[in-house]
Amino acid sequence: MxxxxxxxxxxxxxxxxxxxxxxxxxxxxxxxxxxxxxxxxxxxxxxxxxxxxxxxxxxxxxxxxxxxxxxxxxxxxxxxxxxxxxxxxxxxxxxxxxxxxxxxxxxxxxxxxxxxxxxxxxxxxxxxxxxxxxxxYMRSEEARQLKAERTSMLTNRQPRAEVDERHHVFVRDLERVLKVFVASREKTMRHETANSYQRKLVYELVASHDTLGARSRPGFIEVFKGTKKTMAQHTAHKLRQLAASIEEARxxxxxxxxxxxxxxxxxxxxxxxxxxxxxxxxxxxxxxxxxxxxxxxxxxxxxxxxxxxxxxxxxxxxxxxxxxxxxxxxxxxxxxxxxxxxxxxxxxxxxxxxxxxxxxxxxxxxxxxxxxxxxxxxxxxxxxxxxxxxxxxxxxxxxxxxxxxxxxxxxxxxxxxxxxxxxxxxxxxxxxxxxxxxxxxxxxxxxxxxxxxxxxxxxxxxxxxxxxxxxxxxxxxxxxxx
Amino acid sequence: MxxxxxxxxxxxxxxxxxxxxxxxxxxxxxxxxxxxxxxxxxxxxxxxxxxxxxxxxxxxxxxxxxxxxxxxxxxxxxxxxxxxxxxxxxxxxxxxxxxxxxxxxxxxxxxxxxxxxxxxxxxxxxxxxxxxxxxxYMRSEEARQLKAERTSMLTNRQPRAEVDERHHVFVRDLERVLKVFVASREKTMRHETANSYQRKLVYELVASHDTLGARSRPGFIEVFKGTKKTMAQHTAHKLRQLAASIEEARxxxxxxxxxxxxxxxxxxxxxxxxxxxxxxxxxxxxxxxxxxxxxxxxxxxxxxxxxxxxxxxxxxxxxxxxxxxxxxxxxxxxxxxxxxxxxxxxxxxxxxxxxxxxxxxxxxxxxxxxxxxxxxxxxxxxxxxxxxxxxxxxxxxxxxxxxxxxxxxxxxxxxxxxxxxxxxxxxxxxxxxxxxxxxxxxxxxxxxxxxxxxxxxxxxxxxxxxxxxxxxxxxxxxxxxx
Structure with missing residues (x-):
C-alpha cells in the first residue's frame, strides 16, 4: 500500500x-x-x-x-x-x-x-x-512543547515573553490601537502583520484582554470583541482545534x-x-x-x-x-x-x-x-x-x-x-x-x-x-x- | 526558455x-x-x-x-x-x-x-x-583539481597514494594477479571491485605497467594488454574523454x-x-x-x-x-x-x-x-x-x-x-x-x-x-x- x-x-x-x-x-x-x-x-x-x-x-x-x-x-x-x-x-x-x-x-x-x-x-x-x-511527522517531545507554548498563547497563562527590541514600536502601536478599539463601538478590527513573530505578538496582546479574541486571516489578524463567556467558549474551541492540528502534525x-x-x-x-x-x-x-x-x-x-x-x-x-x-x-x-x-x-x-x-x-x-x-x-x-x-x-x-x-x-x-x-x-x-x-x-x-x-x-x-x-x-x- | x-x-x-x-x-x-x-x-x-x-x-x-x-x-x-x-x-x-x-x-x-x-x-x-x-555544475577550482588528480591517475605521474590499511590484501592480490596476467597469453582479464576506492586502486596499479590499460565495465574493471604505442594512444584518448567529461560537469x-x-x-x-x-x-x-x-x-x-x-x-x-x-x-x-x-x-x-x-x-x-x-x-x-x-x-x-x-x-x-x-x-x-x-x-x-x-x-x-x-x-x- x-x-x-x-x-x-x-x-x-x-x-x-x-x-x-x-x-x-x-x-x-x-x-x-x-x-x-x-x-x-x-x-x-x-x-x-x-x-x-x-x-x-x-x-x-x-x-x-x-x-x-x-x-x-x-x-x-x-x-x-x-x-x-x-x-x-x-x-x-x-x-x-x-x-x-x-x-x-x-x-x-x-x-x-x-x-x-x-x-x-x-x-x-x-x-x-x-x-x-x-x-x-513530529516527535512527541516537540509536539508536547509546541502544545504547551500555543496553549499559553491562547489562554495567556504565561508571562509575556521579552519583546525583541525592533518590535517595541509595533507593540506600542498595537497597545494603543487595542485601547481605542475596546472603547469603540466597532465589533471587529484588522491588524496587519509582516511576519510570524508579529502575529505571535498580536495573539499575546489580545489574550491579555478578557473580552478580545483574535483569528488569523490571509495577510492580517482579525481582532474581535465578545463577552467573557463567549471568549471562554472561543478559547475552548481554539484549544480543540490546536489538539487536532497537533495530532495531524504528529x-x-x-x-x-x-x-x-x-x-x-x-x-x-x-x-x-x-x-x-x-x-x-x-x-x-x-x-x-x-x-x-x-x-x-x-x-x-x-x-x-x-x-x-x-x-x-x-x-x-x-x-x-x-x-x-x-x-x-x-x-x-x-x-x-x-x-x-x-x-x-x-x-x-x-x-x-x-x-x-x-x-x-x-x-x-x-x-x-x-x-x-x-x-x-x-x-x-x-x-x-x-x-x-x-x-x-x-x-x-x-x-x-x-x-x-x-x-x-x-x-x-x-x-x-x-x-x-x-x-x-x-x-x-x-x-x-x-x-x-x-x-x-x-x-x-x-x-x-x-x-x-x-x-x-x-x-x-x-x-x-x-x-x-x-x-x-x-x-x-x-x-x-x- | x-x-x-x-x-x-x-x-x-x-x-x-x-x-x-x-x-x-x-x-x-x-x-x-x-x-x-x-x-x-x-x-x-x-x-x-x-x-x-x-x-x-x-x-x-x-x-x-x-x-x-x-x-x-x-x-x-x-x-x-x-x-x-x-x-x-x-x-x-x-x-x-x-x-x-x-x-x-x-x-x-x-x-x-x-x-x-x-x-x-x-x-x-x-x-x-x-x-x-x-x-x-562544478566550479573551476574543483574542476582543475579533479582534472589534475584524474590525469595523474591516467598517466601515473604521481607517486601512488598511501593505501588504506584494510585494502592491503586487495592490493597484494591484485599485484599478484597482474603479474600472472602480464606473463600469460591472455589479452584481457576482469577484476572485480566492491567500491570506487578499489576501482581507483586498480587504475593506479594498472597505470604503473607501461603495457597495461584498464577500462570500467559494469561491476568490474577490464584490464588489457597493448604495445607502448597503443597504450600511449589509449592514454591520450582517455585524457580527451576526461576533458570532455569535466567540461560537461562544469x-x-x-x-x-x-x-x-x-x-x-x-x-x-x-x-x-x-x-x-x-x-x-x-x-x-x-x-x-x-x-x-x-x-x-x-x-x-x-x-x-x-x-x-x-x-x-x-x-x-x-x-x-x-x-x-x-x-x-x-x-x-x-x-x-x-x-x-x-x-x-x-x-x-x-x-x-x-x-x-x-x-x-x-x-x-x-x-x-x-x-x-x-x-x-x-x-x-x-x-x-x-x-x-x-x-x-x-x-x-x-x-x-x-x-x-x-x-x-x-x-x-x-x-x-x-x-x-x-x-x-x-x-x-x-x-x-x-x-x-x-x-x-x-x-x-x-x-x-x-x-x-x-x-x-x-x-x-x-x-x-x-x-x-x-x-x-x-x-x-x-x-x-x-
Missing part, C-alpha cells in the same frame, strides 16, 4: 487492525544521504563508540523520505504439506517533516547528498510525491507509536541506520553515548533481527550465495523458493528439501499497488521479511545438528540472531544490544546475552509454544497500548 | 550569441532554504560584518535549484513615439550539483528547509525535473563565466543572497571577510543594481506603492504600464505621462515556454528587469529636478544606485560595494563612491554617450573572453 497524506487515515486504521496479530515486522528506509565526508564514513578501524558517533551524526544530518513497514502474519491452513503461509502487508509510507501547525510554520532542517538523490532517481523515486504529498509518528507498543520482532537488513533513524526521527532524540542507546533502543523496539548479520555470520549461507547484499541475495532466494514451491498460487515459497513449504502471500488489501522496485522502501521491507523467512528455512537445514538436543532447531537458531545488528568493525561483526530494563526480570524475560560472541554456542528454547519459525507472542507478551 | 540538461547545449549557444549585445541582465534564484535557526536570521541589530557572516553561512548551508537570467537589449526602432523597445530573453536554468565525472561519483552536500520546499511546492515547483534533469558554470566576462550591469531584487550564491556556487569560494568580498565581487560582476534598494531609498516611490516586495509591486507596475501603453502588442509598457514609451517584448525564441509563475526563477528575473525599467522611468519623472543641471536625468539617477545592495541594518539601508581593482584607474573607470551615503547628493554624468536608461557599454568597456 503506497501511503501519502491523502490516504494516511485509512492506512493508519489498517495498520492498527493488523499490528497486534502479526508475527513479525520488516522495515526499510530511504534517506536523503549517508555520510557528509569521507572522514565521517564508517571504517573497519572504528571502535564501537566511534561507530555509534558516526551513525548518530549521519542520522542527525540527513532526512528520511520513505519508510517501508511490512507486517508478516502466519496463517495456519491445516494443510498437511505446508501447514500454512505467511500473509504480508507491505506499507510504503512517504514522509515529509511537518511544515505548520494551525497555520503557523514549523521549521525543520535536513541535509541532502547529490549522489543519494541520483541513486533515488535511478530507482524511479518520485520527488514531487515526497514534497507535495508526504505524510507529516502524523506518521502514530504508526511508530503503534509499532513500539506492539513489542513485535522487527527485522531489517544492515539495519543500524534504519533503527537509529526510526528512533531519532519518530520517537526521541538519540542518547549521547552508545551504552545509553543500547538499552534505550530496546525500550523502543524490544527485538531486532538483522538479516545481513544472519548471512554474514553463517558460513554455509555466505559460501553458497557469495554475497550479503539484499539486492543480490533476495532475488536468488526468491527464485529458489518459487522453483521448489508448489504450482498453486503465484507467490510460492518452499523450504528447499524438507518437504514443508512456507508460502508468502500478500494480504488481499495489499495486492493492487505493490511495486516491484528494489529501493522503494515498502518493497525492500517486503523483500527483507521474505529473505528472513527463506534464510531461516535454510538455517534450520544448515544448523539443526548443532542444536541436536532441541526438539525444534528453528526457534533455537533464531535466538542466536536476536538483538545483534550487523556492524563491520575489526573486533566484532555485530552490535550486541542490551536487555531493556522492563524485560530484565519477570517470567517472560529472555536472556538475550546467552550466546557467546562467536555465535556458535548452543542455546535452550525459551518457550514451549511452537510456532512456524517465530511468533512475536512467544518472545514477549504483547504490550499494546490504546 | 526553460533549460534542463537536455536542451542546455542549445541554450548555452543562444546565451553566448546574445550576452555581448545586451544592455543589462536581471537575475533571480530559488534556493533550498535560507537560515538554519532563528539566531542565524538577519536582524536589524547586525553589524555589517555580522550580516556578511550570516549571509555566507546561509549560502554555504543551502543549495541553488533554479537560476533565472533575463537579458534585456534595447532595440531602436526610430519610432518617434517610443524610440524603440526592450527585448527580453528570459532563461530559467534548472541546476543540480554534478554527480559524476567519467563514471566516478562526485559528492556534494547541501541543506534543505522543509518550509522552503513547501514554499516551492505552493508555487508549482517540479522537484522531479530538478533532480532528474537539472544541469550539472555545465551551468559556463553560463556564469560568460556573464562575468561580459561585464554587464546585473539587476536583482533584494539581491545579496542571489549574488553570494552565484559567487559561491558557480565562481569561487566566498572570501572569509566582508571587506575582501566587497572588492572581489566586482571582479566577478562589475555593476550590481538592486531594485529593492531603488524603491526603499526613493520616498516618492515607497509612498506611492507602499511596498518593496517584488510580488506586490511588480504586478502593479505592469498593470500601470499596460494601461498607459499603446494598444499595439500584448506586452506594452509606458512611462506614464512623459509621452515616450519603453515597451518590453520577449525575443521571438523566448515566447513559447514562458511561464507566468511568480517564484519561478526565470519569470522572477524577467519581472525584476521589467520592474527596473519601469522604476527608472518613474525615477526620472520623480527626481529629474534634483539633477536639473544635467541634460538627461535618467543616467544620472541610475548612477546613484550602482553597487549598493539592499540591506536593512540599523545604520545603513544598503551595502556599498568597493571598486574592483582593474576598474580603479583608466579613462572608463567610474567612481562608484561618488554618492554620499544618504543617496541624496548630486552627480555628474560619467559618459557623454546617451542610451535609453542605460547601456552596459557606457559603464565599462566590454571585456569578453573566449
Amino acid at each position: 503506497d501511503v501519502t497524506r491523502d490516504n494516511f487515515a485509512k492506512a493508519l486504521e489498517e495498520f492498527k487492525q493488523a499490528i497486534g496479530g502479526c508475527d513479525f515486522v520488516a522495515i526499510d528506509m530511504e534517506m536523503t544521504g549517508l555520510y557528509e565526508t569521507k572522514k565521517l564514513q564508517p571504517s573497519r578501524l572504528d571502535t564501537a563508540n566511534e561507530r555509534y558517533s558516526k551513525l548518530k551524526r549521519s542520522v542527525e544530518s540527513y532526512g528520511v523520505i520513505q519508510v517501508g513497514i511490512c507486517l508478516f502474519t502466519w496463517v495456519d491452513t491445516q494443510d498437511e504439506n505446508s501447514g500454512g503461509f505467511y500473509e504480508a502487508r507491505p506499507f510504503n509510507f512517504n514522509v515529509f517533516p511537518c511544515t505548520s501547525v494551525s497555520g503557523i510554520p514549523v521549521e525543520a532542517h535536513f541535509g541532502c547528498k547529490n549522489t543519494a538523490f541520483e541513486f533515488l532517481a535511478r530507482n524511479s523515486f518520485d520527488f514531487n510525491k515526497w514534497v507535495y504529498s508526504g505524510i507529516p 502524523g506518521f509518528c502514530a504508526i511508530i507509536d503503534l509499532l513500539s507498543a506492539a513489542r513485535k520482532p522487527v527485522v531489517g537488513h544492515n539495519m543500524p541506520l534504519d533503527i537509529l533513524h526510526a528512533y531519532s526521527k519518530f520517537y526521541r532524540q538519540l542518547p549521547e553515548s552508545r551504552v545509553e542507546f543500547e538499552s534505550a533502543v530496546l525500550r523502543f523496539l524490544p527485538v531486532l533481527i538483522d538479516t545481513k548479520y544472519i548471512i554474514e555470520s553463517t558460513p554455509g549461507i555466505k559460501a553458497k550465495y557469495g554475497t550479503s547484499n539484499l539486492d543480490e541475495i533476495a532475488p536468488v532466494l526468491e527464485k529458489e523458493a518459487s522453483a521448489s514451491g508448489s504450482a498453486s498460487g503465484g507467490d510460492g515459497d518452499g523450504d528447499g528439501g524438507s518437504g514443508k513449504r512456507a508460502l508468502i502471500r500478500n494480504h488481499a488489501n495489499f495486492t493492487r499497488d505493490v511495486s516491484r522496485n528494489m529501493h522503494e522502501a515498502g518493497y525492500d521491507a517486503y523483500m527483507t521479511g521474505a529473505t528472513f523467512i527463506r534464510l531461516l528455512h535454510l538455517e534450520g537445514g544448515l544448523n539443526l545438528s548443532a542444536g541436536a538436543d532441541c526438539e525444534d532447531g528453528r526457534e533455537l537458531v533464531l535466538y542466536r540472531y536476536i538483538n545483534k545488528m550487523y556492524l563491520a568493525i575489526n573486533d566484532a561483526m555485530f552490535w550486541q544490544l542490551g536487555t531493556p530494563e522492563e524485560e530484565q526480570s519477570g517470567e517472560n524475560g529472555l536472556d538475550v546475552n546467552m550466546e557467546s560472541a562467536s555465535g556458535s554456542g548452543s542455546a535452550s528454547a525459551a518457550s514451549e509454544e511452537q510456532m512456524p519459525l517465530l511468533s512475536g507472542d512467544t518472545l514477549f507478551e504483547s504490550e499494546q497500548q490504546g | 526553460d533549460v534542463t540538461r537536455d536542451n542546455f547545449a542549445k541554450a548555452l549557444e543562444e546565451f553566448k550569441q546574445a550576452i555581448g549585445g545586451c544592455d543589462f541582465v536581471a537575475i533571480d534564484m530559488e534556493m533550498t532554504g535560507l537560515y538554519e535557526t532563528k539566531k542565524l536570521q538577519p536582524s536589524r541589530l547586525d553589524t555589517a560584518n555580522e550580516r556578511y557572516s550570516k549571509l555566507k553561512r546561509s549560502v554555504e548551508s543551502y543549495g541553488v535549484i533554479q537560476v533565472g537570467i533575463c537579458l534585456f537589449t534595447w532595440v531602436d526602432t526610430q519610432d518617434e513615439n517610443s524610440g524603440g523597445f526592450y527585448e527580453a530573453r528570459p532563461f530559467n536554468f534548472n541546476v543540480f550539483p554534478c554527480t559524476s565525472v567519467s563514471g566516478i561519483p562526485v559528492e556534494a552536500h547541501f541543506g534543505c528547509k522543509n518550509t522552503a520546499f513547501e514554499f516551492l511546492a505552493r508555487n508549482s515547483f517540479d522537484f522531479n525535473k530538478w533532480v532528474y534533469s537539472g544541469i550539472p 555545465g551551468f558554470c559556463a553560463i556564469i563565466d560568460l556573464l562575468s566576462a561580459a561585464r554587464k550591469p546585473v539587476v536583482g531584487h533584494n539581491m545579496p543572497l542571489d549574488i553570494l550564491h552565484a559567487y559561491s556556487k558557480f565562481y569561487r569560494q566566498l572570501p572569509e571577510s566582508r571587506v575582501e568580498f566587497e572588492s572581489a565581487v566586482l571582479r566577478f560582476l562589475p555593476v550590481l543594481i538592486d531594485t529593492k534598494y531603488i524603491i526603499e531609498s526613493t520616498p516618492g516611490i515607497k509612498a506611492k506603492y507602499g511596498t518593496s516586495n517584488l510580488d506586490e509591486i511588480a504586478p502593479v507596475l505592469e498593470k500601470e504600464a499596460s494601461a498607459s501603453g499603446s494598444a499595439s502588442g500584448g506586452d506594452g509598457d509606458g512611462d506614464g505621462g512623459s509621452g515616450k514609451r519603453a515597451l518590453i517584448r520577449n525575443h521571438a525564441n523566448f515566447t513559447r515556454d514562458v511561464s507566468r509563475n511568480m517564484h519561478e526563477a526565470g519569470y522572477d528575473a524577467y519581472m525584476t528587469g521589467a520592474t527596473f525599467i519601469r522604476l527608472l522611468h518613474l525615477e526620472g519623472g520623480l527626481n529629474l529636478s534634483a539633477g536639473a543641471d544635467c541634460e538627461d536625468g535618467r543616467e544620472l539617477v541610475l548612477y546613484r544606485y550602482i553597487n549598493k545592495m539592499y540591506l536593512a541594518i540599523n545604520d545603513a539601508m544598503f551595502w556599498q560595494l568597493g571598486t574592483p581593482e582593474e576598474e580603479q584607474s583608466g579613462e572608463n573607470g567610474l567612481d562608484v563612491n561618488m554618492e554620499s551615503a544618504s543617496g541624496s547628493g548630486s552627480a555628474s554624468a560619467a559618459s557623454e554617450e546617451q542610451m535609453p536608461l542605460l547601456s552596459g557599454d557606457t559603464l565599462f568597456e566590454s571585456e569578453q573572453q573566449g
Whole structure:
C-alpha cells in the first residue's frame, strides 16, 4: 500500500487492525544521504563508540523520505504439506517533516547528498510525491512543547515573553490601537502583520484582554470583541482545534507509536541506520553515548533481527550465495523458493528439501499497488521479511545438528540472531544490544546475552509454544497500548 | 526558455550569441532554504560584518535549484513615439550539483528547509525535473583539481597514494594477479571491485605497467594488454574523454563565466543572497571577510543594481506603492504600464505621462515556454528587469529636478544606485560595494563612491554617450573572453 497524506487515515486504521496479530515486522528506509565526508564514513578501524558517533551524526544530518513497514502474519491452513503461509502487508509510507501547525510554520532542517538523490532517481523515486504529498511527522517531545507554548498563547497563562527590541514600536502601536478599539463601538478590527513573530505578538496582546479574541486571516489578524463567556467558549474551541492540528502534525509518528507498543520482532537488513533513524526521527532524540542507546533502543523496539548479520555470520549461507547484499541475495532466494514451491498460487515459497513449504502471500488489501522496485522502501521491507523467512528455512537445514538436543532447531537458531545488528568493525561483526530494563526480570524475560560472541554456542528454547519459525507472542507478551 | 540538461547545449549557444549585445541582465534564484535557526536570521541589530557572516553561512548551508537570467537589449526602432523597445530573453536554468565525472561519483552536500520546499511546492515547483534533469555544475577550482588528480591517475605521474590499511590484501592480490596476467597469453582479464576506492586502486596499479590499460565495465574493471604505442594512444584518448567529461560537469558554470566576462550591469531584487550564491556556487569560494568580498565581487560582476534598494531609498516611490516586495509591486507596475501603453502588442509598457514609451517584448525564441509563475526563477528575473525599467522611468519623472543641471536625468539617477545592495541594518539601508581593482584607474573607470551615503547628493554624468536608461557599454568597456 503506497501511503501519502491523502490516504494516511485509512492506512493508519489498517495498520492498527493488523499490528497486534502479526508475527513479525520488516522495515526499510530511504534517506536523503549517508555520510557528509569521507572522514565521517564508517571504517573497519572504528571502535564501537566511534561507530555509534558516526551513525548518530549521519542520522542527525540527513532526512528520511520513505519508510517501508511490512507486517508478516502466519496463517495456519491445516494443510498437511505446508501447514500454512505467511500473509504480508507491505506499507510504503512517504514522509515529509511537518511544515505548520494551525497555520503557523514549523521549521525543520535536513541535509541532502547529490549522489543519494541520483541513486533515488535511478530507482524511479518520485520527488514531487515526497514534497507535495508526504505524510507529516513530529516527535512527541516537540509536539508536547509546541502544545504547551500555543496553549499559553491562547489562554495567556504565561508571562509575556521579552519583546525583541525592533518590535517595541509595533507593540506600542498595537497597545494603543487595542485601547481605542475596546472603547469603540466597532465589533471587529484588522491588524496587519509582516511576519510570524508579529502575529505571535498580536495573539499575546489580545489574550491579555478578557473580552478580545483574535483569528488569523490571509495577510492580517482579525481582532474581535465578545463577552467573557463567549471568549471562554472561543478559547475552548481554539484549544480543540490546536489538539487536532497537533495530532495531524504528529502524523506518521502514530504508526511508530503503534509499532513500539506492539513489542513485535522487527527485522531489517544492515539495519543500524534504519533503527537509529526510526528512533531519532519518530520517537526521541538519540542518547549521547552508545551504552545509553543500547538499552534505550530496546525500550523502543524490544527485538531486532538483522538479516545481513544472519548471512554474514553463517558460513554455509555466505559460501553458497557469495554475497550479503539484499539486492543480490533476495532475488536468488526468491527464485529458489518459487522453483521448489508448489504450482498453486503465484507467490510460492518452499523450504528447499524438507518437504514443508512456507508460502508468502500478500494480504488481499495489499495486492493492487505493490511495486516491484528494489529501493522503494515498502518493497525492500517486503523483500527483507521474505529473505528472513527463506534464510531461516535454510538455517534450520544448515544448523539443526548443532542444536541436536532441541526438539525444534528453528526457534533455537533464531535466538542466536536476536538483538545483534550487523556492524563491520575489526573486533566484532555485530552490535550486541542490551536487555531493556522492563524485560530484565519477570517470567517472560529472555536472556538475550546467552550466546557467546562467536555465535556458535548452543542455546535452550525459551518457550514451549511452537510456532512456524517465530511468533512475536512467544518472545514477549504483547504490550499494546490504546 | 526553460533549460534542463537536455536542451542546455542549445541554450548555452543562444546565451553566448546574445550576452555581448545586451544592455543589462536581471537575475533571480530559488534556493533550498535560507537560515538554519532563528539566531542565524538577519536582524536589524547586525553589524555589517555580522550580516556578511550570516549571509555566507546561509549560502554555504543551502543549495541553488533554479537560476533565472533575463537579458534585456534595447532595440531602436526610430519610432518617434517610443524610440524603440526592450527585448527580453528570459532563461530559467534548472541546476543540480554534478554527480559524476567519467563514471566516478562526485559528492556534494547541501541543506534543505522543509518550509522552503513547501514554499516551492505552493508555487508549482517540479522537484522531479530538478533532480532528474537539472544541469550539472562544478566550479573551476574543483574542476582543475579533479582534472589534475584524474590525469595523474591516467598517466601515473604521481607517486601512488598511501593505501588504506584494510585494502592491503586487495592490493597484494591484485599485484599478484597482474603479474600472472602480464606473463600469460591472455589479452584481457576482469577484476572485480566492491567500491570506487578499489576501482581507483586498480587504475593506479594498472597505470604503473607501461603495457597495461584498464577500462570500467559494469561491476568490474577490464584490464588489457597493448604495445607502448597503443597504450600511449589509449592514454591520450582517455585524457580527451576526461576533458570532455569535466567540461560537461562544469555545465551551468559556463553560463556564469560568460556573464562575468561580459561585464554587464546585473539587476536583482533584494539581491545579496542571489549574488553570494552565484559567487559561491558557480565562481569561487566566498572570501572569509566582508571587506575582501566587497572588492572581489566586482571582479566577478562589475555593476550590481538592486531594485529593492531603488524603491526603499526613493520616498516618492515607497509612498506611492507602499511596498518593496517584488510580488506586490511588480504586478502593479505592469498593470500601470499596460494601461498607459499603446494598444499595439500584448506586452506594452509606458512611462506614464512623459509621452515616450519603453515597451518590453520577449525575443521571438523566448515566447513559447514562458511561464507566468511568480517564484519561478526565470519569470522572477524577467519581472525584476521589467520592474527596473519601469522604476527608472518613474525615477526620472520623480527626481529629474534634483539633477536639473544635467541634460538627461535618467543616467544620472541610475548612477546613484550602482553597487549598493539592499540591506536593512540599523545604520545603513544598503551595502556599498568597493571598486574592483582593474576598474580603479583608466579613462572608463567610474567612481562608484561618488554618492554620499544618504543617496541624496548630486552627480555628474560619467559618459557623454546617451542610451535609453542605460547601456552596459557606457559603464565599462566590454571585456569578453573566449
